[in-house]
Amino acid sequence: MKEFVNRAPFGEWLDAYERVYLSPKSIANIECPNCRMRFLNLIFLSKTVDDQRSRSLFWCGSCLWGLIPIPATPPPGGRRVTAGTEVVPNYRIVVDDGDNAT
Numbered sequence: 594m595k596e597f598v599n600r601a602p603f604g605e606w607l608d609a610y611e612r613v614y615l616s617p618k619s620i621a622n623i624e625c626p627n628c629r630m631r632f633l634n635l636i637f638l639s640k641t642v643d644d645q646r647s648r649s650l651f652w653c654g655s656c657l658w659g660l661i662p663i664p665a666t667p668p669p670g671g672r673r674v675t676a677g678t679e680v681v682p683n684y685r686i687v688v689d690d691g692d693n694a695t
Protein backbone atom coordinates (compact mmCIF):
# COMPACT_ATOMS: atom_id res chain seq x y z
CA MET A 594 0.00 0.00 0.00
CA LYS A 595 1.24 3.41 -0.98
CA GLU A 596 2.08 5.80 1.81
CA PHE A 597 0.77 9.28 1.25
CA VAL A 598 2.26 12.43 2.67
CA ASN A 599 -0.04 15.30 3.52
CA ARG A 600 0.93 18.37 1.50
CA ALA A 601 -2.27 20.35 1.95
CA PRO A 602 -2.26 23.17 4.49
CA PHE A 603 -4.53 22.81 7.50
CA GLY A 604 -6.64 25.69 6.17
CA GLU A 605 -7.48 23.77 3.02
CA TRP A 606 -8.66 20.85 5.09
CA LEU A 607 -10.87 23.21 7.06
CA ASP A 608 -12.28 24.61 3.81
CA ALA A 609 -13.09 21.12 2.58
CA TYR A 610 -14.67 20.27 5.92
CA GLU A 611 -16.81 23.38 5.73
CA ARG A 612 -17.96 22.62 2.20
CA VAL A 613 -19.00 19.11 3.15
CA TYR A 614 -20.57 20.30 6.40
CA LEU A 615 -22.70 22.85 4.59
CA SER A 616 -23.70 20.40 1.86
CA PRO A 617 -23.29 16.80 3.02
CA LYS A 618 -24.87 15.43 -0.13
CA SER A 619 -22.15 16.96 -2.27
CA ILE A 620 -19.41 14.98 -0.54
CA ALA A 621 -18.88 12.70 -3.53
CA ASN A 622 -18.05 15.74 -5.66
CA ILE A 623 -15.58 17.38 -3.32
CA GLU A 624 -11.93 16.62 -3.78
CA CYS A 625 -9.59 15.77 -0.97
CA PRO A 626 -7.37 18.85 -0.47
CA ASN A 627 -4.38 16.56 -0.28
CA CYS A 628 -4.64 13.75 -2.85
CA ARG A 629 -7.49 15.22 -4.96
CA MET A 630 -9.44 12.00 -4.85
CA ARG A 631 -13.14 12.13 -4.09
CA PHE A 632 -13.12 9.78 -1.15
CA LEU A 633 -13.87 12.17 1.65
CA ASN A 634 -15.88 10.96 4.63
CA LEU A 635 -17.68 13.02 7.24
CA ILE A 636 -19.59 11.34 10.01
CA PHE A 637 -21.17 12.57 13.22
CA LEU A 638 -20.75 10.27 16.14
CA SER A 639 -23.20 10.45 19.00
CA LYS A 640 -24.42 8.23 21.80
CA THR A 641 -27.88 7.88 20.32
CA VAL A 642 -29.08 8.45 16.81
CA ASP A 643 -30.96 11.66 17.66
CA ASP A 644 -28.48 13.13 20.11
CA GLN A 645 -27.49 16.59 18.87
CA ARG A 646 -24.23 16.47 20.76
CA SER A 647 -21.82 14.69 18.53
CA ARG A 648 -18.27 14.67 17.36
CA SER A 649 -17.44 15.06 13.71
CA LEU A 650 -14.85 12.86 12.07
CA PHE A 651 -13.55 13.98 8.71
CA TRP A 652 -11.08 12.01 6.68
CA CYS A 653 -10.05 10.99 3.20
CA GLY A 654 -10.46 7.31 2.43
CA SER A 655 -7.76 7.46 -0.20
CA CYS A 656 -4.76 9.12 1.44
CA LEU A 657 -6.00 8.45 5.00
CA TRP A 658 -5.46 11.92 6.34
CA GLY A 659 -8.09 13.92 8.16
CA LEU A 660 -8.99 16.30 10.94
CA ILE A 661 -8.95 15.65 14.64
CA PRO A 662 -12.46 14.79 15.92
CA ILE A 663 -14.25 17.92 17.11
CA PRO A 664 -17.59 18.57 18.82
CA ALA A 665 -20.12 19.50 16.14
CA THR A 666 -23.86 19.59 15.65
CA PRO A 667 -24.85 17.36 12.74
CA PRO A 668 -26.16 19.44 9.81
CA PRO A 669 -29.33 18.38 7.97
CA GLY A 670 -28.40 15.43 5.80
CA GLY A 671 -25.19 14.81 7.71
CA ARG A 672 -24.23 11.17 8.15
CA ARG A 673 -24.97 10.20 11.72
CA VAL A 674 -23.45 7.19 13.36
CA THR A 675 -24.03 5.81 16.83
CA ALA A 676 -20.78 5.63 18.76
CA GLY A 677 -19.45 2.11 18.86
CA THR A 678 -20.78 1.17 15.43
CA GLU A 679 -18.53 3.43 13.41
CA VAL A 680 -16.12 2.04 10.88
CA VAL A 681 -13.27 4.52 10.76
CA PRO A 682 -9.83 3.72 9.39
CA ASN A 683 -6.81 4.63 11.42
CA TYR A 684 -6.23 7.89 9.59
CA ARG A 685 -3.56 10.42 10.38
CA ILE A 686 -4.36 13.83 11.83
CA VAL A 687 -3.49 16.97 9.92
CA VAL A 688 -1.77 19.35 12.32
CA ASP A 689 -2.80 22.97 12.51
CA ASP A 690 0.17 24.72 10.98
CA GLY A 691 -1.20 28.19 11.61
CA ASP A 692 -2.07 28.70 7.94
CA ASN A 693 -5.74 29.34 8.45
CA ALA A 694 -6.20 32.06 5.86
CA THR A 695 -9.45 31.56 4.00
Ligand SMILES: [Zn+2]
Nearest residue numbers: 625628653656
Ligand atom coordinates in the same frame (compact mmCIF):
# COMPACT_ATOMS: atom_id res chain seq x y z
ZN1 LIG B 1 -6.88 12.29 0.20
